[in-house]
Amino acid sequence: MFYREAGDFKTTYAADSQTFPIKFDRIGYYIALIVAFCVLPFMMNDYLVNAIFLPFLIYAIAAIGLNILVGYCGQVSLGTGGFMAVGAYACYKLMTSFPEVNIFIHIVLAGGVTALVGVLFGLPSLRIKGFYLAVATLAAQFFLVWLFNRVPWFYNYSASGQISAPERTLFGIAITGPNTQPWAVYLFCLVFLVISALIARNLTRGSVGRKWMAIRDMDIAAEIIGVDPLKAKLSAFAVSSFFVGISGALFFAVYLGAVEVGEAFGIQKSFLVLFMVIIGGLGSIFGSFAGAAFLVLLPVVLKLVGVDMLGWPTDIVAHFQLVIVGALIIVFLILEPHGLAQLWRITKEKLRLWPFPH
Amino acid sequence: MPDQLLFGMEVFLNGLMAGVLYALVALGFVLIYKASGIFNYAQGVMALFAAMTLVGIMNGQVPFAHLINAVFGLHVTNFGWTVPALLAIALTVVVMIGLAWMVQHFVMRHLVGQEPIILFMATIGLAYFLEGVADLMWGSEIKTLDVGLPQGINETIDRVTFDAFGYGFFIDNLDIVATVIAALLVIALVLFSQYTKQGRAMRAVADDHQAALSVGISLDFIWVLVWSVAGFVALVAGIMWGAKSGVQFSLSLIALKALPVLMLGGFTSIPGAIVGGLIIGVGEKMFEFLVGPMVGGATENWFAYVLALLFLVFRPQGLFGEKIIERV
Numbered sequence: 001m002f003y004r005e006a007g008d009f010k011t012t013y014a015a016d017s018q019t020f021p022i023k024f025d026r027i028g029y030y031i032a033l034i035v036a037f038c039v040l041p042f043m044m045n046d047y048l049v050n051a052i053f054l055p056f057l058i059y060a061i062a063a064i065g066l067n068i069l070v071g072y073c074g075q076v077s078l079g080t081g082g083f084m085a086v087g088a089y090a091c092y093k094l095m096t097s098f099p100e101v102n103i104f105i106h107i108v109l110a111g112g113v114t115a116l117v118g119v120l121f122g123l124p125s126l127r128i129k130g131f132y133l134a135v136a137t138l139a140a141q142f143f144l145v146w147l148f149n150r151v152p153w154f155y156n157y158s159a160s161g162q163i164s165a166p167e168r169t170l171f172g173i174a175i176t177g178p179n180t181q182p183w184a185v186y187l188f189c190l191v192f193l194v195i196s197a198l199i200a201r202n203l204t205r206g207s208v209g210r211k212w213m214a215i216r217d218m219d220i221a222a223e224i225i226g227v228d229p230l231k232a233k234l235s236a237f238a239v240s241s242f243f244v245g246i247s248g249a250l251f252f253a254v255y256l257g258a259v260e261v262g263e264a265f266g267i268q269k270s271f272l273v274l275f276m277v278i279i280g281g282l283g284s285i286f287g288s289f290a291g292a293a294f295l296v297l298l299p300v301v302l303k304l305v306g307v308d309m310l311g312w313p314t315d316i317v318a319h320f321q322l323v324i325v326g327a328l329i330i331v332f333l334i335l336e337p338h339g340l341a342q343l344w345r346i347t348k349e350k351l352r353l354w355p356f357p358h
Numbered sequence: 359m360p361d362q363l364l365f366g367m368e369v370f371l372n373g374l375m376a377g378v379l380y381a382l383v384a385l386g387f388v389l390i391y392k393a394s395g396i397f398n399y400a401q402g403v404m405a406l407f408a409a410m411t412l413v414g415i416m417n418g419q420v421p422f423a424h425l426i427n428a429v430f431g432l433h434v435t436n437f438g439w440t441v442p443a444l445l446a447i448a449l450t451v452v453v454m455i456g457l458a459w460m461v462q463h464f465v466m467r468h469l470v471g472q473e474p475i476i477l478f479m480a481t482i483g484l485a486y487f488l489e490g491v492a493d494l495m496w497g498s499e500i501k502t503l504d505v506g507l508p509q510g511i512n513e514t515i516d517r518v519t520f521d522a523f524g525y526g527f528f529i530d531n532l533d534i535v536a537t538v539i540a541a542l543l544v545i546a547l548v549l550f551s552q553y554t555k556q557g558r559a560m561r562a563v564a565d566d567h568q569a570a571l572s573v574g575i576s577l578d579f580i581w582v583l584v585w586s587v588a589g590f591v592a593l594v595a596g597i598m599w600g601a602k603s604g605v606q607f608s609l610s611l612i613a614l615k616a617l618p619v620l621m622l623g624g625f626t627s628i629p630g631a632i633v634g635g636l637i638i639g640v641g642e643k644m645f646e647f648l649v650g651p652m653v654g655g656a657t658e659n660w661f662a663y664v665l666a667l668l669f670l671v672f673r674p675q676g677l678f679g680e681k682i683i684e685r686v
Contacts, residue, residue, distance in 0.1 A: 033484070076475060126669055128674045131397050131478065135617045136670060139663030146659050267614070271482065278479055312428045319493040326487025333480045334468040 003351040007298060017203055036190055044182040054255045056296045058190040058247050063276040063288035064200045065243030070274070071283035073203055073236035074216030075125050079137035081269035082144035083241050084248030085261050086114045090152050091249035092163045095176075096156055103168040103175050107192070107249045113240040114245020117144075122237030126230060129219070141270055148261040164258035185254050196243050201285050203239060212236050213283075244273075275325065279332055281341025292342035296324065304316045368527045369647045370640055375533035377639020378540045383616040384623065384631040386591040391625050392564040393468070393584040396466065396477045400485040402613020404454070404589055407492045409596030409605045411453050413448040413503050414496040421495045447593070448498070454589030455582075457488075462582045489610060498607070503600035526680055536598045543594060544632065556583060618666035623677055630678035638662045 008023045010016040020026040044053070062080060069075050091110035095103070121140040125133050148154045155163045167177025168192075174180045175188050203209050212231040214222035223229050252259045259265075272295065280291020299321055306317035336342050383401060390398045396406075418439040441449070461484065469480055512529045519527040527561065551557035562570040563580045571577055599609050619638050623630025642661040650657045 006446055038508075076478075124671055128670045130474065130619055132670055132674060134478075135621050135663070138614065138617060139660065139667040142660035142663055146508065146656060152378045158367060274479075274482075315498065316428055317493065319490045319498065322486050322490030322493065324490075326483045326485070329483030330480055331466055332488065333472075333476055333483065334465070337472065337476055 003348065003354070005352070012081060013215040017205075019205075033194070035269060036194075037187070041183040041187055046182055049182040049186055050255075051300055052296060053186050054189060056293055057193045058187070058250045058255055059273065059276060059296060060292040061193050061196050061250070062244050062247035062273045063280060063292045064196055064285060065176075066246065066273050067172075067277045067280075067282065067285070067288045068200060068204065068243070068327075069213070069236050069240035070277055071281075071287075072209060072216060073212040073233065073240075074219075075122075075236060076130070076134040077240070078267070078270045079121060079140035079144075080244055080273045081267060083118055083244040084139040084251060084269060085144055085148055085239075086117045087111060087245030087248030087263035088259055088265065089148050089163065090114065090245065090250030091253050092156075092165070093128065093154070095166060095168060095253065099166070103170055103253070106168075107246055107253070110249035111242040111246040115242040116246065118237045118244070119234050120240020122234050122241075123136040125233050125237065138267075141267055145261050146273045147263060160260075162258050162260050163252065165253040165334050176257065178257070180254075187252060189250055192246060197285055197289075200243065204285070206268075208232075208235060209335070216283075244339050261299050277327060279339055281339030284341035286344065287339050287341030290344070294340065295325070297325050338342065364527075366644070368529075371527065371529060371644050372533070372637055373640035373643030375529070375537060375639070376643060377636035378533070378537045379602075380612070380615055380619045380637075380639055381632045381635025382536070382543070382591065382595045382598065383612050384619040384635055385628065386546075386588040386595065386618055387616055388623075388625065388628055389547075389591065390584055390588045393560055394466070394563075394581055395474060397474065397625070398479065398588065399478060399481040399613060400488055401588065401592060401616065402610040403485040403488045404457075404592035405491070405596035405599065405612065406607070406609040407457070407488050407596075407603070408450055408454055408589065408593035409600040409609060410492050410496045410501070412446055412450045412593070412597065413501045413605055415449050415599070416441050416443060419496060424497055425494055447597075450593055451590060452572065454593055455586045458585030458589050459582050461585050462578065466581060466585075467578070482683060483611075485610070489607070500606040501600075503597065503605050518558050529573045530602075531601055532598070539594060539598070544628065545653065547628070548585075556580075560584060615618045615662060618662040621666040622669055624675055626677035633677060638665070641665055645668065 003022075003024050005022050005024075008021075010021070015021075015091055019024075020029050040053075052308055056204045062084060066077065066080050069077050083330060090113035094101070094106040094109055098106075117140075121137065124136045128136060149161065155161055158164075165176040167174055167179065169175060170188065173184045175184060204212070204225050211222070211227045212235075214225070214227050215229060215232045215236075219229055222232070248265065251264070276291035276295050278291070279287065279294055280289070281287025302324070303314075306312045306320065307314055332339060383405065384400045386404070387398055387443075390396055413419075418436050418441060420426070420436060463478060466477075467483060469477055492532075512531050512534060516527060516529075549557075551561055559570070559575045559580055560583065561582075562573070562575055563577060567577065595612070596605075596609065599612060603609075615638070616635075619631060619634040621634075622637055623632070623634025642658045642665075645661045646657050
């Protein structure tokens with residue numbers, strides 16, 4: 001009734017191929033942006049920012065990055081945690097070496113460094129694929145974490161082996177360090193997320209994205225019709241690692257402030273982001289948002305219900321969380337292998353006809 | 359002989375023993391992979407689950423005690439009895455068979471014909487699920503597992519090597535027992551798959567699902583069987599690792615160590631799993647011994663993966679794996 005495309009005529013090719021071809025979606029998208037930029041910053045407090053919004057924004061960037069690699073290019077990676085660590089440590093080294101440069105530039109550069117490392121560890125993908133590649137990316141995960149733990153240069157020879165972000169400002173407002181305002185860090189991460197999503201969306205529907213998808217669907221056939229697997233795979237690794245690196249840098253500098261590499265960027269992080277991508281939907285930018293929101297909110301909700309309402313000990317709730325996440329992944333794979341994004345698509349199809357389905 | 363060489367030999371032997379344990383875990387992977395094409399990431403957690411169940415049964419723990427106490431406000435912890443090791447192992451085997459049946463009926467049956475990567479992810483979900491259930495059932499604290507296996511330094515080897523070289527090798531009795539048990543297990547598995555009806559059916563399914571189905575083999579039954587056997591192997595691995603380093607969460611991480619073993623040996627080969635395990639075990643111990651001190655130690659965390667990675671670049675199907683043929 002309300003969600004319809006009748007009367008929504010396209011007269012140009014550009015109008016037809018825009019990201020949200022249906023007017024209703026477009027309006028919804030603009031409203032979401034306005035709410036996110038103009039309304040939510042005024043409602044921020046420490047709890048909301050630290051428990052929900054910052055993790056959501058940062059994981060969404062990581063999920064977009066991983067989705068490009070796994071969902072669009074079909075190269076399974078279990079090294080996300082390691083690549084996030086690269087972003088974090090690159091950001092740390094840049095922040096401490098060039099304190100006068102803007103933090104915004106540092107984070108983008110950290111993404112660039114991660115992209116280079118990603119290409120390096122993506123090289124084996126030219127020879128091996130599937131599980132073998134997934135295990136090969138584990139090499140990246142463990143090696144990188146070990147490297148940052150053992151080579152003191154990376155953590156500036158600090159006694160604790162931790163890295164902690166010094167205070168940096170943007171337009172005179174603290175972004176990192178202990179004296180940050182909730183709305184400021186929220187907006188900072190939001191800007192990164194929106195830009196990342198726009199870039200990812202436009203890359204994936206352009207020729208680069210179509211090459212990735214050709215590789216994903218059948219790499220040999222793609223090669224025969226003229227897609228260069230070297231360029232396609234390595235560009236996917238580069239772009240994916242770029243976003244993952246940015247999210248790692250934000251995770252360290254803006255969200256946590258101080259990081260111990262094995263704890264913050266261990267193998268669990270790789271799986272967490274992978275689950276976000278699976279639950280959200282492989283090969284969908286919206287899915288990355290949905291998956292990140294889902295897995296960030298789940299522990300919060302479980303804690304609210306389990307600890308605060310039922311009064312259970314926290315360790316039982318933590319165990320239940322494992323059970324529920326595991327069961328959800330299995331249920332999703334059985335019922336809807338394309339994740340939350342597909343559920344959303346089906347809902348839209350239904351809404352289009354509602355309330356008179358034929 | 360110079361000391362350094364003797365130390366090296368000792369490290370080499372210990373590496374071999376560690377390799378046997380890796381091979382034991384890898385074996386469980388290969389069994390399931392061959393029979394159903396599923397790469398079972400949950401194998402490590404199955405070992406953890408089996409070991410925890412064994413400890414729980416032996417100590418007469420009440421399952422889900424913590425949860426029951428929290429929900430009903432009771433204070434139950436133990437039944438107040440202890441179960442002898444052999445009986446407890448038998449009971450654990452029954453639990454693992456039940457688990458295999460549930461995995462097949464509630465998960466894998468609904469995923470037949472899906473892409474391998476989807477199946478792989480499903481087993482990651484299964485791993486999380488099992489880990490949560492195991493913690494809920496038996497509590498997440500570190501437990502000691504003692505089923506009466508000999509432990510500590512082997513005096514005979516120590517004495518003999520001391521007489522021969524003037525330096526006694528340190529070899530743990532437990533490692534020797536583990537090696538013997540692993541060898542027996544492999545022999546038993548080979549005999550089972552070669553000479554019994556079910557074993558032959560298992561190999562037929564591994565060869566070709568549809569052909570096996572058409573000659574009247576029940577895929578459902580075979581898959582339950584395979585998961586049960588894998589569960590049994592997991593139990594053995596769980597007992598070994600549990601006796602060595604306590605039953606705790608890190609036990610499930612040996613699954614990750616088994617991955618490079620599989621990559622070296624090839625996913626479809628039982629001898630490959632064993633040889634791969636030995637190579638990784640010896641390789642990482644020797645690397646840590648020779649290169650570790652120069653680069654800050656703890657190279658065992660990543661050496662296996664990097665070795666497997668380098669190896670794969672030259673031989674993508676592993677040492678003994680079937681040649682990968684791709685067609686459009």
